[in-house]
Amino acid sequence: MNEVSVDNCIFCKIASKQIPSSVVYEDEEFLAFKDIHPAAPVHVLIIPKLHIDTLSTTQVEHIPLLGKMLELVPKLAHELGCGLVRHSDGSLTGGYKTLINTGPDGGQEVYHLHIHLIGGPKPWHGQR
Ligand code: AMP
Ligand code: ZN
DSSP: OOOOOGGGOHHHHHHTTSSOOOEEEEOSSEEEEEOSSOSSSEEEEEEESSOOOOGGGOOGGGHHHHHHHHHHHHHHHHHTTOOOEEOTTSOEEOOEEEEOOOTGGGTOOSOSOOEEEEESSSOOSSOO
């Protein structure tokens, strides 16, 4: 794994707007933007603005941040049109995948913690 720091991290640069991205959500702590190579009709990446390399390098003090990041997933899914809907007859429609790739064997390409939110009507052209 290459050494990644805040100075040469592409997602830190996206968070600080040094590199443009298609932002779908932003608050003080988090940014969500469209994946440049979407695997499905909805494919966004949710990142903390704080640089954390991987899920495996998170510490106890990151628990609130991780909780808030996860809480954003269903909220953004609904805003982006792929939220899970329970109908009056009990049936479900919509829904999405959430993915956190970690390390070389986990297929992680960018070493700044991110959640993939992948959804939308099937078929999807890319399967993660
Ligand atoms: P991962 O394999 O989980 O590290 O995924 C990294 C993701 O970041 C891939 O799906 C890439 O398509 C996406 N990506 C890389 N660079 C950019 C960028 N500049 N803007 C948006 N998405 C990007
Ligand atoms: Zn970073």
